[in-house]
Amino acid sequence: MEGNGPGQFKDLVDTLEDLSETIRHVGIVACDFDDQSQDVLNTKINDMVKGLKKLNDLKDNFQQVQVPYEVLSYIDQGRNPQLYTKDCLERAKLKNVEVKDKINSLQAFRDTLAKELTVPRDT
DSSP: OOOOOHHHHHHHHHHHHHHHHHHHHHHHHHHTOOGGGHHHHHHHHHHHHHHHHHHHHHGGGGTTOOOOHHHHHHHHTTOOTTHHHHHHHHHHHHHHHHHHHHHHHHHHHHHHHHHHHHSOOOO
16 A cells, blocks of 8 residues: 555645546436437446446555545535645634633733732731
8 A cells, every 4th residue: 555645635636626526427418318329328327336446446545545425525515625734723823822712811810829928918
């Protein structure tokens, strides 16, 4: 098994696009089916089977690829999976602001506590 380089992802994308286009053609031919389109339909179905075989052959190159569950949820919801990264960055930014505020509050408390502990009291 080779490493997962950009070329392997390009092969996968190209194969998926070709397969998608072939399936679309099968649907078109099947919708407008008549006796003369049988040979075309057979050819398109054979092309679809070849595309599925090629896709099956490519799967071994991606055994180590892990896709976050949230990305799959985005796809299931009809959302663009590329928005997942943007949303993650926005959540991280908000969390960063929250943590920064907590740090500032704790530093102010530390400074106040240190000042109160070092000031001699008249009692």
